[in-house]
Amino acid sequence: MGFSDILQRQLFGELGDVRYRDYAGDIFASGQHLLDLINDILDLSRIEAGQYEMTFTEVDIADVAQSATDVLKELANSEGLNIHISIQAGLPLIRADLRAARQILLNLLSNAIKFTPSGGEVRVEVSQESGNGVDSGIHIAVADTGIGIAAENMELILMPFSQVASNGLIKEGGTGLGLSIVKSLIELQGGVLQIDSKVGIGTRVTVRFPNSHIIDGSLSATT
Secondary structure, three states, rough: OOHHHHHOOOOOOOOOOOHHHHHHHHHHHHHHHHHHHHHHHHHHHHHHHHOOOOOOOEEEHHHHHHHHHHHHHHHHHHOEEEEEEEEEEOOOOEEEEHHHOOOOOOOHHHHHHOOOOOEEEEEEEEEOOOOOOOOOOEEEEEEOOOOOHHHOOOOOOOOOOOOOOOOOOOOOOOOOOOOHHHHHHHOOOOOOEEEEEEOOOOOEEEEEEEHEEEOOOOOOOOO
């Protein structure tokens, strides 16, 4: 991947025929896809073996959401999608694993981009539900105007290596691990995953960190 990146960027001079640069770009993209696949499989293996170690610290989830959105904004725009983020002001910090929280956001955003046709929209919403009800806590939702998921496939999509879309609207292949990893990572942090979807309209995936993970008296630095 390092050598192909050097070639496609022509750091040491012109390659000559433009096709060489294109080939180098293809090699780099294929290597990145394989690396992502290996990392997903390793994460899933650690989770299933009970070896995924959580490191709980004070996390600014609003900042995590903003950072993940910024990382994938260029990809979304290149796919002809509009991506927006809405963060409730004055959110408290939470006790969470920073790496896991970041991966949750990146996986959800990647899925939304992958399953939304050009011209669609992806929205990220971070908010707090007050009170002591079952829905109280910090909510992070990623919604899209994509192809949606049929009701009979809801349980299937949470199973490792499962993919249910086959209508040609997926922009790139995947492993079918994204949502299963998200579900495991949020549950390891005491949270829950909720999916609401309608075929042809879009999907909204919400992860919730419970009140017990909110750090009283702390405030997010993100406004």
